[in-house]
Amino acid sequence: MKNMIERYVYDVVRRLPESSRLEVEKELRANIDDMLGKDHSEEHIEEVLLELGEPRLLANGYKTKERYLISPAYFDDYVRVLKIVMVIFVSVSLVFGAIDLALNLNSQTPWEMIGEVFSRLFGDSIDSILMAFAWVTVIFWIIERADEKTKFRVWKLSNLPEVPKKNSPKINRTGAVIGLILETIFAVIFIILLISYRDILGIYENSNMVAPMFTNEVLVAFIPLLIISIGFSVFVSMLKALYGVWSIRLTAIYTVSKIFSVVVTIIFISYPNLFNILMFEKIAEYMSTTSNEVADGFALGIKIFIIVLIVGTSLNLITTWVKTLKGKQIDK
Amino acid sequence: MSDLPLLTNLVVELRRGTQMIAVLSQLKENQYGYSLLQRLEEKEMNIEAGTLYPLMRRLESQGILTSEWDTSDTRPRKYYILSDMGKEILFELEKEWYKLAKEMDELFKEQKK
Numbered sequence: 001m002k003n004m005i006e007r008y009v010y011d012v013v014r015r016l017p018e019s020s021r022l023e024v025e026k027e028l029r030a031n032i033d034d035m036l037g038k039d040h041s042e043e044h045i046e047e048v049l050l051e052l053g054e055p056r057l058l059a060n061g062y063k064t065k066e067r068y069l070i071s072p073a074y075f076d077d078y079v080r081v082l083k084i085v086m087v088i089f090v091s092v093s094l095v096f097g098a099i100d101l102a103l104n105l106n107s108q109t110p111w112e113m114i115g116e117v118f119s120r121l122f123g124d125s126i127d128s129i130l131m132a133f134a135w136v137t138v139i140f141w142i143i144e145r146a147d148e149k150t151k152f153r154v155w156k157l158s159n160l161p162e163v164p165k166k167n168s169p170k171i172n173r174t175g176a177v178i179g180l181i182l183e184t185i186f187a188v189i190f191i192i193l194l195i196s197y198r199d200i201l202g203i204y205e206n207s208n209m210v211a212p213m214f215t216n217e218v219l220v221a222f223i224p225l226l227i228i229s230i231g232f233s234v235f236v237s238m239l240k241a242l243y244g245v246w247s248i249r250l251t252a253i254y255t256v257s258k259i260f261s262v263v264v265t266i267i268f269i270s271y272p273n274l275f276n277i278l279m280f281e282k283i284a285e286y287m288s289t290t291s292n293e294v295a296d297g298f299a300l301g302i303k304i305f306i307i308v309l310i311v312g313t314s315l316n317l318i319t320t321w322v323k324t325l326k327g328k329q330i331d332k
Numbered sequence: 333m334s335d336l337p338l339l340t341n342l343v344v345e346l347r348r349g350t351q352m353i354a355v356l357s358q359l360k361e362n363q364y365g366y367s368l369l370q371r372l373e374e375k376e377m378n379i380e381a382g383t384l385y386p387l388m389r390r391l392e393s394q395g396i397l398t399s400e401w402d403t404s405d406t407r408p409r410k411y412y413i414l415s416d417m418g419k420e421i422l423f424e425l426e427k428e429w430y431k432l433a434k435e436m437d438e439l440f441k442e443q444k445k
Contacts, residue, residue, distance in 0.1 A: 024389065027365070027410050031385055034366030034407070053382035061386030064393050 004042075005032055008049050015059035024062055070140050078140050086132040087177055093128035095184045097121050169246045169323040176241035183237050187230045194223055203282050211278040218274050229264040232257050251324040255317055262313050269302050351379055353429060355387060356414065356422045359397060364409040388412050396421055 009028055013021045035048045052058055070078045097120055193201075198219055202212040236257040243250055268274070275298060277291065284291040354377045358368060365385050372379055391397045396418035402409050414422060 026408070027389070028385070030407060030409055031365040031381070034364070034409070035381065051381055052385075053380065058382045058386065061383060062389055064390055 004045055004049065005029070008032075008052070008055060011055035012059045012062075015056065016062055020062070069137060071144060074140055074144055078136065081140075082132065082136045085136050086129055089128040089132040090125050091177060091181050091184075093124040094121060094181055097124040169327045171240050171244050171246060176237065176244070180234070180237045180241050184234055187234055191227060191230065194219070194226065202276075203279060211282040212276045213279055215273045215276050218271060222268055222271070225264055226268065229261045233261050246320065246324045246327065248324060251320055254320065258313050258317060262309055265309065266306050270306065350429075351377075351383070352387065352391070353422070353425050354379070355384065355391070356396070356418065356425065359412055359414050359418070362400075362411040362413050364402075364411050368412075391418075 009025055009032075012028060013025045016024055032048060032052070035051070036044060101117055101120060198214065199212060199216065200209075201214065202209045204210065236254055239250060239253065275295075277295075280291040280294045280298070284294045287294070354372065355368070358371055363371065365381075365388060368388070369379070369381055369384055372384075388397065392399050392412065395415060397412045398415045398418075399410050399412045402411055
């Protein structure tokens with residue numbers, strides 16, 4: 001049963017660094033030999049090896065330094081960063097997946113489409129979670145090795161984080177992230193529609209367009225401004241998800257972005273000749289009235305829309321400011 | 333009480349730090365792995381073989397022990413002994429041990445009053 005000792009010794013030393021294998025093997029054999037004494041019976045060999053214990057644990061005892069990917073000292077930071085990075089990676093992959101789906105959907109039937117969207121977005125999410133895992137782990141591994149070697153990370157009192165203001169009104173993080181994802185998706189779809197599909201909107205008769213909805217030149221002139229406005233508001237949603245608390249600064253930026261987008265929207269929809277006169281004529285034809293009356297009706301609708309927009313935004317901003325300032329006061 | 337796993341763990345943890353001092357105290361003269369194991373057993377300082385052998389090697393790599401192979405016998409043996417630094421360290425550890433024992437004693441006495 002010599003074989004058993006061979007296998008045991010091999011199982012220990014294979015876990016050790018190359019440089020110490022020979023020495024440990026020689027010593028371990030000598031020790032086993034001593035422990036066996038004169039009795040080399042199978043039972044005694046078994047007894048001795050069992051006494052030495054599991055090869056994995058024995059090998060671990062020989063190691064001079066602890067070995068791990070992420071040390072306990074870094075583990076909490078690792079988990080915290082991992083969570084944030086996962087949220088970001090999943091959001092980004094969902095957004096890109098959604099864009100790609102919107103542009104290159106292969107499905108013919110609605111059922112196929114639902115299947116495609118689900119499998120695609122689900123698969124993308126899993127991929128991005130694994131990717132977040134890999135990246136965060138590698139980066140922490142590098143930080144830890146570098147720290148071991150150079151001790152570059154000197155702890156200072158000034159490194160302490162600020163205590164979060166208890167009473168600052170919290171932004172619901174999950175809600176903010178979901179909002180961000182949806183907003184991004186809609187923004188992307190809207191921009192794609194504006195750029196690539198703006199001339200398919202209109203009134204059709206027997207699948208021929210008879211009247212476009214917009215006056216092309218006016219719409220084209222507005223595209224940059226609309227993109228800036230949408231980009232700005234997506235950016236502010238990102239800040240919201242990131243900070244998680246209504247600070248004065250965030251509320252101020254939020255206010256600016258809201259007012260900016262309301263102003264842009266109002267200028268856009270009330271711009272003369274935005275809606276094509278041909279469309280008004282066509283609608284007038286269907287409703288057997290004059291194009292002027294249709295245009296008036298449209299103008300009224302736009303006015304109501306603007307009023308609702310202004311009132312809604314104002315209420316939103318006022319409640320946000322009240323929340324922010326209240327939190328500030330209690331803090332003091 | 334004594335077969336509570338929690339208690340067992342705590343005892344193992346408590347003894348772990350002292351094991352090293354016990355091992356060093358017996359290495360003022362040459363010892364090989366098994367002889368040291370037996371010697372500690374005789375003194376009822378029980379340490380597992382799987383703990384002792386790696387510990388000796390680690391102490392050597394830290395410079396506390398020095399070693400020498402004796403191949404004159406039919407079975408080769410690796411003998412360990414305290415290095416000069418090891419002797420100094422053992423001396424300091426012994427002092428520390430007595431200090432700790434005294435401090436603990438005081439603490440326990442205070443509680444009993």
